[in-house]
Amino acid sequence: MSDLDSPVEPRRRDAARTRQLLLDAARRRFIRDGYAATTVRDIADDAGVNVSLINRYFASKEGLFEACLGAAVTDLGNDTDGLSRDEIIARVVARISGRDPLDNAYVMLMRSSGDERIDEMRRAILISHARKLAAAGTPGPHALLRAQIVIAAAFGIATMRSALQPEPITSADPAVLHALLTDLIDAVLPR
Amino acid sequence: MSDLDSPVEPRRRDAARTRQLLLDAARRRFIRDGYAATTVRDIADDAGVNVSLINRYFASKEGLFEACLGAAVTDLGNDTDGLSRDEIIARVVARISGRDPLDNAYVMLMRSSGDERIDEMRRAILISHARKLAAAGTPGPHALLRAQIVIAAAFGIATMRSALQPEPITSADPAVLHALLTDLIDAVLPR
Amino acid sequence: MSDLDSPVEPRRRDAARTRQLLLDAARRRFIRDGYAATTVRDIADDAGVNVSLINRYFASKEGLFEACLGAAVTDLGNDTDGLSRDEIIARVVARISGRDPLDNAYVMLMRSSGDERIDEMRRAILISHARKLAAAGTPGPHALLRAQIVIAAAFGIATMRSALQPEPITSADPAVLHALLTDLIDAVLPR
Amino acid sequence: MSDLDSPVEPRRRDAARTRQLLLDAARRRFIRDGYAATTVRDIADDAGVNVSLINRYFASKEGLFEACLGAAVTDLGNDTDGLSRDEIIARVVARISGRDPLDNAYVMLMRSSGDERIDEMRRAILISHARKLAAAGTPGPHALLRAQIVIAAAFGIATMRSALQPEPITSADPAVLHALLTDLIDAVLPR
DNA sequence: TATGAATGAGAATTCATTCAT
DNA sequence: GATGAATGAATTCTCATTCAT
Numbered sequence: 001m002s003d004l005d006s007p008v009e010p011r012r013r014d015a016a017r018t019r020q021l022l023l024d025a026a027r028r029r030f031i032r033d034g035y036a037a038t039t040v041r042d043i044a045d046d047a048g049v050n051v052s053l054i055n056r057y058f059a060s061k062e063g064l065f066e067a068c069l070g071a072a073v074t075d076l077g078n079d080t081d082g083l084s085r086d087e088i089i090a091r092v093v094a095r096i097s098g099r100d101p102l103d104n105a106y107v108m109l110m111r112s113s114g115d116e117r118i119d120e121m122r123r124a125i126l127i128s129h130a131r132k133l134a135a136a137g138t139p140g141p142h143a144l145l146r147a148q149i150v151i152a153a154a155f156g157i158a159t160m161r162s163a164l165q166p167e168p169i170t171s172a173d174p175a176v177l178h179a180l181l182t183d184l185i186d187a188v189l190p191r
Numbered sequence: 192m193s194d195l196d197s198p199v200e201p202r203r204r205d206a207a208r209t210r211q212l213l214l215d216a217a218r219r220r221f222i223r224d225g226y227a228a229t230t231v232r233d234i235a236d237d238a239g240v241n242v243s244l245i246n247r248y249f250a251s252k253e254g255l256f257e258a259c260l261g262a263a264v265t266d267l268g269n270d271t272d273g274l275s276r277d278e279i280i281a282r283v284v285a286r287i288s289g290r291d292p293l294d295n296a297y298v299m300l301m302r303s304s305g306d307e308r309i310d311e312m313r314r315a316i317l318i319s320h321a322r323k324l325a326a327a328g329t330p331g332p333h334a335l336l337r338a339q340i341v342i343a344a345a346f347g348i349a350t351m352r353s354a355l356q357p358e359p360i361t362s363a364d365p366a367v368l369h370a371l372l373t374d375l376i377d378a379v380l381p382r
Numbered sequence: 383m384s385d386l387d388s389p390v391e392p393r394r395r396d397a398a399r400t401r402q403l404l405l406d407a408a409r410r411r412f413i414r415d416g417y418a419a420t421t422v423r424d425i426a427d428d429a430g431v432n433v434s435l436i437n438r439y440f441a442s443k444e445g446l447f448e449a450c451l452g453a454a455v456t457d458l459g460n461d462t463d464g465l466s467r468d469e470i471i472a473r474v475v476a477r478i479s480g481r482d483p484l485d486n487a488y489v490m491l492m493r494s495s496g497d498e499r500i501d502e503m504r505r506a507i508l509i510s511h512a513r514k515l516a517a518a519g520t521p522g523p524h525a526l527l528r529a530q531i532v533i534a535a536a537f538g539i540a541t542m543r544s545a546l547q548p549e550p551i552t553s554a555d556p557a558v559l560h561a562l563l564t565d566l567i568d569a570v571l572p573r
Numbered sequence: 574m575s576d577l578d579s580p581v582e583p584r585r586r587d588a589a590r591t592r593q594l595l596l597d598a599a600r601r602r603f604i605r606d607g608y609a610a611t612t613v614r615d616i617a618d619d620a621g622v623n624v625s626l627i628n629r630y631f632a633s634k635e636g637l638f639e640a641c642l643g644a645a646v647t648d649l650g651n652d653t654d655g656l657s658r659d660e661i662i663a664r665v666v667a668r669i670s671g672r673d674p675l676d677n678a679y680v681m682l683m684r685s686s687g688d689e690r691i692d693e694m695r696r697a698i699l700i701s702h703a704r705k706l707a708a709a710g711t712p713g714p715h716a717l718l719r720a721q722i723v724i725a726a727a728f729g730i731a732t733m734r735s736a737l738q739p740e741p742i743t744s745a746d747p748a749v750l751h752a753l754l755t756d757l758i759d760a761v762l763p764r
Numbered sequence: 765t766a767t768g769a770a771t772g773a774g775a776a777t778t779c780a781t782t783c784a785t
Numbered sequence: 786g787a788t789g790a791a792t793g794a795a796t797t798c799t800c801a802t803t804c805a806t
Contacts, residue, residue, distance in 0.1 A: 013784060013790050036227035037305055040776060050792050055777060110355060114228055123357050130357075142367060148360040149348060149371055156347020157340060164301060166314050166321075169339040176333060180340055180379060187378030188371060206765070231801060241767055246802060395769050395805060418609035419687055422797065432771050437798055492737060496610055505739050512739075524749060530742040531730060531753055538729020539722060546683060548696050548703075551721040558715060562722055562761060569760030570753060588786070613780060623788055628781060 019057045021047040027068045028102040031162055035065055035113045065113045069122065072108035076129050088136040089185050096154045097177040101162035101170070106155040126151065137189040146188050153184060210248045212238040218259045219293040222353055226256055226304045256304045260313065263299035267320050276327040280376050283324070287345045288368040292353035292361075297346040317342065328380040337379050344375060401439045403429040409450045410484040413544050417447055417495045447495045451504065454490035458511050470518040471567050478536045479559040483544035483552070488537040508533065519571040528570050535566060592630050594620040600641045601675040604735055608638055608686045638686045642695065645681035649702050658709040662758050665706070669727045670750040674735035674743070679728040699724065710762040723761050730754070 025046035029038040040061050044051040058064035079091045095106060109126060112119055126148075133147035140146075161170050169177075216237035220229040231252050235242040249255040270282045286297060300317060303310055317339075324338035331337075352361050360368075407428035411420040422443050426433040440446035461473045477488060491508060494501055508530075515529035522528075543552050551559075598619035602611040613634050617624040631637040652664045668679060682699060685692055699721075706720035713719075734743050742750075 015790065018790080033303075033305070034225050034227060036225060037303075039774085041774095050790095052777075052779085052793080053791070056790085061776065110350065112224075112228075112354065114224070119355070123355060126355065126357050142359075142371070145359050145363055145367070146371060148351065148357065149375065152348040152351040152360065153344035153375065154347070156345070156350065157343040159301065159347065159350075160339065160343040163303065164310070164314060164317065166317050166339065168336050169343065172336055176336070180333070180337060183378045184340065184344065184375060187374045209765085230799085241765095243768080243802080243804095244766070247765085252801065397769065400769080415685075415687070416607050416609060418607060419685075421795085432769095434772080434798075434800090435770070438769085443797065492732065494606075494610075494736065496606070501737070505737060508737065508739050524741075524753070527741050527745055527749070528753060530733065530739065531757065534730040534733040534742065535726035535757065536729070538727070538732065539725040541683065541729065541732075542721065542725040545685065546692070546696060546699065548699050548721065550715075550718050551725065554718055558718070562715070562719065565760045566722065566726065566757060569756045591786085612778085623786095625781075625783095625789080626787070629786080634780065 015057075018047075018049050018053060021049060022054060022057060022064065023067060023071065026064050027071065027108060030065060030068055030111050031102050031104060031107045033163075034111055035061075040064075062113055062115060062118070065111075066118060068108060069118070069125075072105040073125055075105040076109070076125070079132065083136070085136040085189070085191070088133065089182065089189070092133070092150065092154055092185060093178055093181045096157050096181055097172075097174050099174075101158060101165075104158045104162060106151065107158050107162055110155050110159070133189070138191060140190055143190075146190070150185050150188050153188075154181075157181070206248070209238075209240055209244060212240060213245060213248060213255065214258060214262065217255050218262065218299060221256060221259055221302050222293050222295060222298045224354075226252075226302055231255075253304055253306055253309070256302075257309060259299060260309070260316075263296040264316055266296040267300070267316070270323065274327070276380070276382070279324060279327040280373065280380070283341065283345055283376060284369055284372045287348050287372055288363075288365055290365075292349060292356075295349045295353060297342065298349045298353055301346050301350070324380070329382060331381055334381075337381070341376050341379050344379075345372075348372070397439075400429075400431050400435060403431060404436060404439060404446065405449060405453065408446050409453065409490065412447060412450055412493050413484050413486060413489045415545075417443075417493055422446075444495055444497060444500070447493075448500060450490060451500070451507075454487040455507055457487040458491070458507070461514065465518070467518040467571070467573070470515060471564065471571070474515070474532065474536055474567060475560055475563045478539050478563055479554075479556055481556075483540060483547075486540045486544060488533065489540045489544055492537050492541070515571070520573060522572055525572075528572070532567050532570050535570075536563075539563070588630070591620075591622055591626060594622060595627060595630060595637065596640055596644065599637050600644065600681060603638060603641055603684050604675050604677060604680045606736075608634075608684055613637075635686055635688055635691070638684075639691060641681060642691070642698075645678040646698055648678040649682070649698070652705060656709070658762070658764070661706060661709040662755065662762070665723065665727055665758060666751055666754045669730050669754055670745075670747055672747075674731060674738075677731045677735060679724065680731050680735055683728050683732070706762070711764060713763055716763075719761050719763070723758050726757060726761075727754075 022043060026038075026043045029043055029046065040054050041051050043064070044054060054061065054064055058067055075095075079088050083091075095104060098104065109122055109129075112122070127144075130144055130147040130151055133150060134143040137143060137146065157169070160166065213234060217229075217234045220234055220237065231245050232242050234255070235245060245252065245255055249258055266286075270279050274282075286295060289295065300313055300320075303313070318335075321335055321338040321342055324341060325334040328334060328337065348360070351357065404425060408420075408425045411425055411428065422436050423433050425446070426436060436443065436446055440449055457477075461470050465473075477486060480486065491504055491511075494504070509526075512526055512529040512533055515532060516525040519525060519528065539551070542548065595616060599611075599616045602616055602619065613627050614624055616637070617627060627634065627637055631640055648668075652661050656664075668677060671677065682695055682702075685695070700717075703717055703720040703724055706723060707716040710716060710719065730742070733739065
């Protein structure tokens with residue numbers, strides 16, 4: 001509770017911090033409302049900074065979107081190394097049932113800015129992630145398709161929790177959610 | 192009033208037909224691109240009619256959206272009556288793997304116009320549909336949650352097929368897709 | 383003085399007329415103030431029409447500029463055919479000393495929108511016009527250079543009359559101006 | 574205070590030098606692109622200094638413009654004293670055909686910042702310079718008008734060489750240019 | 765019923781300028 | 786003296802909607 005040289009509040013004119021504030025605010029808006037429904041002013045207001053700093057730091061709204069996408073890709077890349085099937089599944093489940101539904105790589109990955117070049121990137125990232133997931137299960141004729149179904153389901157569940165936010169799924173007990181989702185994935189990804 | 196003349200230029204100035212053309216075009220756009228990213232001009236052009244007819248027939252873009260939602264609700268209402276669990280599951284699966292991904296009640300239901308009143312309607316419709324689905328399975332403590340997970344997964348898979356459209360899931364063999372989805376739902380909805 | 387079914391004022395919702403009003407207003411602004419210093423709102427207000435009609439009819443401010451340039455080129459093209467040297471000179475002189483200094487092809491031709499593609503066009507048009515002028519005089523080693531000097535001088539005089547507008551040159555007696563300008567051109571273009 | 578150290582990184586934090594760098598960069602930009610099309614950032618970058626120094630040294634973009642104008646006036650003032658007609662004409666010709674087209678008092682004088690107060694100054698300077706030129710020739714009824722025509726022509730030729738930059742006029746042989754321009758002025762200013 | 769011209773609000777972006785370091 | 790972060794006003798353009806024909 002001490003405020004001794006508190007690093008909070010005091011620092012202003014901190015470019016890196018401003019950038020991060022914008023990035024965080026943007027991600028939440030893009031995930032909840034989508035690209036087109038989000039205005040740069042919304043984002044700047046949420047971040048508590050001046051609108052034109054978006055252009056200063058990210059060149060354009062589209063640039064900010066791409067930066068958010070980059071962060072999502074980084075998150076998705078966390079299960080790269082040789083993890084076991086169960087470990088990978090655990091990560092996917094964790095992503096779906098995470099405490100902050102507005103920070104979800106799967107939902108971010110499915111949001112489109114309408115730019116075809118970025119859409120192509122998104123498609124490539126998705127395929128790459130699906131391949132990794134497929135490699136975790138037993139190889140089979142439809143391994144990639146199965147992995148995509150898991151990702152799509154994960155995205156759908158995460159979206160429902162972040163966009164429409166109906167109950168009980170939005171505030172469900174993490175343990176229960178975890179168990180159900182593990183069952184779901186187990187059923188689709190061959191052991 | 193005979194039908195002899197011009198089967199070539201068959202119906203012009205046909206209010207009902209114009210309305211339906213707009214409705215169909217709008218649904219496809221809303222499902223693929225979302226509400227905010229869709230312009231009324233896009234819709235009118237797709238339908239091949241004049242833009243201002245949207246306001247004439249639906250009062251506003253929002254009104255058109257609501258009409259599309261109504262159609263989705265009608266579709267969702269088809270599994271109302273006392274169907275068996277397997278029949279209901281079969282319908283859900285059919286909705287996900289349907290041949291026209293741009294005509295999907297689950298995706299439409301998850302699209303938002305940003306209007307809170309309509310969002311509340313959407314939430315209500317979702318809950319109502321989830322209840323129906325829950326009632327099909329064995330009653331249990333988390334029946335509604337399980338049903339929502341199924342719907343959310345269905346929405347996610349359908350969205351991936353209609354929005355990002357990656358392969359192989361987009362052009363997957365219907366039979367294979369059907370089998371995998373049935374497994375998925377079976378795992379979540381208690382028999 | 384009769385106002386019987388006056389074609390003035392009454393017609394509204396006349397696309398062609400609106401387009402022309404914008405074109406005229408834009409030309410005057412571009413010539414007097416230049417491209418960058420002119421706002422689309424200035425133009426629309428001068429024309430007495432809504433700003434967004436500029437985008438409707440000319441796609442963009444740049445498109446409107448290009449259209450103005452096109453009109454200038456048309457004017458410049460009027461001395462195409464086999465006119466005599468004196469006739470061509472008379473036309474150049476008329477352009478400089480014309481009653482409306484804000485409708486001058488030479489000044490318009492020298493205004494830049496900053497777009498390199500259009501700048502290239504302008505350069506080509508200028509060269510082409512200079513060649514025509516050069517062809518009117520006696521052929522010589524510096525015929526094209528001489529023609530360009532004449533055009534540049536014409537542009538300079540017209541600009542001074544339309545932009546800075548100092549006296550006495552701005553309100554000079556047309557006959558006097560005519561005589562002086564003819565002397566000037568005569569001195570540069572070899573007979 | 575010795576100059577022994579660092580001839581490499583010679584002057585930093587030298588106010589006078591920074592001022593001059595900005596002045597030079599600004600003049601070139603204003604002459605080539607005009608006031609409105611030039612951004613203070615362009616100027617600062619060209620000068621290799623920080624943008625906000627423009628406000629520090631010249632109070633505003635407008636102040637910088639005025640300073641550039643002052644420099645042009647100084648140049649123009651060089652033919653003040655009792656020079657002969659031919660000497661004055663030689664100076665005008667030199668100004669037009671000078672090696673650096675982006676350093677031209679006539680062009681600078683014709684550029685507007687849009688500020689009416691400064692425009693009035695420019696008009697006054699022009700008149701004053703025209704009077705001096707008029708005084709060099711034989712007095713006559715249209716002496717001032719003749720002088721303005723010469724200045725306007727000079728401006729036009731200089732502008733063409735600095736803005737649109739078409740060939741052959743831009744890279745013309747100075748001697749040839751000199752001869753042609755002398756002929757031009759001779760024809761307008763009565764001997 | 766349909767068309768397309770016109771409108772006005774709102775969006776992203778640019779840019780001169782100010783402020784803190 | 787210099788830097789670069791931040792601000793706010795202005796600008797172009799888009800888009801849903803209304804109006805006249």
